[in-house]
Amino acid sequence: MEANKSMVKLVAFLIILVSSCFQSLTAQDLEIEVSDGLNVLQVDYQGVTKESWPELLGTPAKFAKQIIQKENPKLTNVETLLNGSAFTEDLRCNRVRLFVNLLDIVVQTPKVG
Incomplete structure (x- = not known):
């Protein structure tokens, strides 16, 4: 009985781990295709700064x-x-804060705070 509970917990952990890896692999592939020509638009408005970056979801943390x-x-x-x-x-x-998965891919929208 104890072995069955341990096995169920292990399988559940592995399913969560594997599913998070597959989701970010597709995002990582998309980032590689797009990042080569990425230019950052810089607009100067006095006192206005960007506070969140939803476009960085699925990109490597270093980038x-x-x-x-x-x-x-x-x-x-x-x-x-x-x-x-x-x-x-x-x-x-x-x-x-950049929240990443095991592959160091951003999985939550980065924001100031």
């Missing part, structure tokens, strides 16, 4: 970090966290 720092240089703390890991809930105006 996302570069784009975020280029578009908003005031963000001095861009940190990468494994999706589902524990983190503090304090708000900081100089921080963006």
Whole structure:
């Protein structure tokens, strides 16, 4: 009976792990095709800065970090966290958290806070 419960937990964990990998593999393939010609539009409006980056979903964390720092240089703390890991809930105006999967692909919309 104990062995069956352990086996069910293991199978459930493996299904979640495998499904998250397949979703991001397709996003990673799309990013590779598009990123070669990607230009960042820079518009200068006094006091207005970008606070979220939905277009970075499915991109590698290293690429996302570069784009975020280029578009908003005031963000001095861009940190990468494994999706589902524990983190503090304090708000900081100089921080963006990149939630990634095991393949280091962004799986949540990055935003300031």
